[in-house]
Amino acid sequence: MVMMPSIHHAVVTGLSILSAYGLSLYLKKRAKHAPYPPGPKGYPIINNLLQIPKYHPWLAYADMAKQYGDMIFLRAFGQPILVLCSSKRINDLMDKRSSIYSGRPYSTMMNELLDWGNIFSIIDSNKRRWKRQRRMFHQTFNASVLPEYHHMIRRHVNRYLVHMLSSSSEFISHTHHALGGIIMNITYGFDAKSKEDPYIAESLKVSYAFKVSALPGAFLVDNIPLLKYVPAWFPGAGFKRFAKYYRNATYNSQYMPFNFAMDAMNRNEVQPCAVTKLVETFPDPADPDYGEIKEDLINALGLSYVAGVESTDALLSAFVLVMAIHPDIQKKAQAELDRVVGPDRLPDFDDKDDLVYLKALITELVRWQQVTPLAIPHKTTEDDYYDGYFIPKGTLVLGNAWAVLHDPELFETPMEYNPERYIKDGKFDDNLLNPLDFAFGFGRR
Numbered sequence: 224m225v226m227m228p229s230i231h232h233a234v235v236t237g238l239s240i241l242s243a244y245g246l247s248l249y250l251k252k253r254a255k256h257a258p259y260p261p262g263p264k265g266y267p268i269i270n271n272l273l274q275i276p277k278y279h280p281w282l283a284y285a286d287m288a289k290q291y292g293d294m295i296f297l298r299a300f301g302q303p304i305l306v307l308c309s310s311k312r313i314n315d316l317m318d319k320r321s322s323i324y325s326g327r328p329y330s331t332m333m334n335e336l337l338d339w340g341n342i343f344s345i346i347d348s349n350k351r352r353w354k355r356q357r358r359m360f361h362q363t364f365n366a367s368v369l370p371e372y373h374h375m376i377r378r379h380v381n382r383y384l385v386h387m388l389s390s391s392s393e394f395i396s397h398t399h400h401a402l403g404g405i406i407m408n409i410t411y412g413f414d415a416k417s418k419e420d421p422y423i424a425e426s427l428k429v430s431y432a433f434k435v436s437a438l439p440g441a442f443l444v445d446n447i448p449l450l451k452y453v454p455a456w457f458p459g460a461g462f463k464r465f466a467k468y469y470r471n472a473t474y475n476s477q478y479m480p481f482n483f484a485m486d487a488m489n490r491n492e493v494q495p496c497a498v499t500k501l502v503e504t505f506p507d508p509a510d511p512d513y514g515e516i517k518e519d520l521i522n523a524l525g526l527s528y529v530a531g532v533e534s535t536d537a538l539l540s541a542f543v544l545v546m547a548i549h550p551d552i553q554k555k556a557q558a559e560l561d562r563v564v565g566p567d568r569l570p571d572f573d574d575k576d577d578l579v580y581l582k583a584l585i586t587e588l589v590r591w592q593q594v595t596p597l598a599i600p601h602k603t604t605e606d607d608y609y610d611g612y613f614i615p616k617g618t619l620v621l622g623n624a625w626a627v628l629h630d631p632e633l634f635e636t637p638m639e640y641n642p643e644r645y646i647k648d649g650k651f652d653d654n655l656l657n658p659l660d661f662a663f664g665f666g667r668r
């Protein structure tokens with residue numbers, strides 16, 4: 224009697240292990256033999272290289288989706304690429320299976336030569352250092368913390384408005400400077416008054432290096448990694464000199480403002496900011512992880528300018544464009560501001576909920592024009608099997624936010640800029656798909 228349950232248990236356990244093993248073999252086998260998702264037929268060796276669109280790829284992929292469906296599978300020199308062109312595919316894979324769809328492609332130029340391999344926007348999301356840096360960044364920039372920095376934002380916006388009044392034709396440079404000032408103030412606590420601020424100048428160089436090196440095919444070393452061993456003086460090795468220059472700029476952009484904040488902190492002269500808050504959480508310097516944690520903080524915060532300024536700047540430029548081509552919409556927004564805020568003060572954060580038309584106008588702007596229509600590529604970190612198709616580990620995954628936000632099934636006359644689509648009975652209509660869920664990237668990242 225005493226033996227029975229344990230024999231039974233052993234048999235059941237054995238059978239469970241065997242059937243789990245059998246099932247996993249079966250799934251593996253099935254996956255191996257399942258087809259890849261549909262896509263254009265390619266050529267030997269280069270595969271679909273010639274069919275991969277170079278200009279406005281989000282439009283070209285949306286067009287391709289009419290022929291191949293909302294999941295398009297391509298290859299370039301053997302590298303699998305999956306483009307997702309509907310909210311269903313993006314939700315199913317990048318959100319619901321985010322644990323395996325949130326890697327980042329490896330780039331010899333970015334990860335090694337520019338020495339960005341430990342910066343969290345470049346790292347796979349299942350890595351320890353990604354998690355730590357992501358947490359630090361989130362502690363600074365999440366919506367519930369930002370009110371602590373409203374006074375800084377107000378100061379920079381007031382200064383910006385004065386500049387706009389005196390020389391509105393320079394709005395691009397004024398906008399860039401105001402956004403850079405806000406980010407630097409929140410992150411490092413200093414108030415960059417001049418456009419020639421040396422810390423901002425270094426960060427601008429890094430933004431440029433990112434834009435150049437993130438372009439697919441920009442550097443041959445990403446296709447032929449052995450080229451990294453070519454010495455910098457060798458003819459044609461301009462990429463090595465590029466890497467050295469921008470590696471130094473990256474280092475300066477991270478350490479100069481951080482050291483400034485630390486010195487000011489030691490003199491008790493710093494404004495409370497991300498650095499002052501996060502160094503409080505540092506372990507004891509004797510802790511074996513101290514060095515890595517400090518470097519993670521410096522890397523994470525160094526990203527705030529590069530990630531936050533150009534993107535917001537692009538959206539604000541789109542705002543100016545849309546106001547210029549739709550004076551009628553501008554008038555309606557102004558009328559709402561006059562009614563809610565009145566003539567005696569500037570709008571403030573507390574007015575947000577009463578500015579329904581303005582909210583619709585901004586939401587529609589995010590839907591109509593994306594700053595990053597294909598976001599930043601993700602990479603699968605495991606083989607996957609989905610809807611009868613096999614998606615191999617290492618596939619680059621692009622979510623086509625533009626295709627989703629211009630889908631005629633979801634938005635009537637999607638090419639039209641029309642804030643009214645978000646207003647129903649005088650209130651903001653939450654029933655439409657929220658563009659904010661697609662315009663800022665997908666899944667875990």
Ligand code: HEM
Pocket residue numbers: 343344345357360364406526527528530531532534535538594595598599600601662663664665666668
């Ligand atoms: C209009 C403004 C912005 C747009 C459209 C935008 C868009 C995006 C997109 C599409 C991604 C890629 C996410 C993914 O891989 O799925 C991203 C990543 C990121 N953004 Fe933004 N962003 C904006 C503003 C900002 C701001 C203000 C900050 C912070 C100051 C910021 C910080 C980041 C960071 C740190 C990442 C990297 C996250 C990671 O790789 O894990 N962004 N952003």
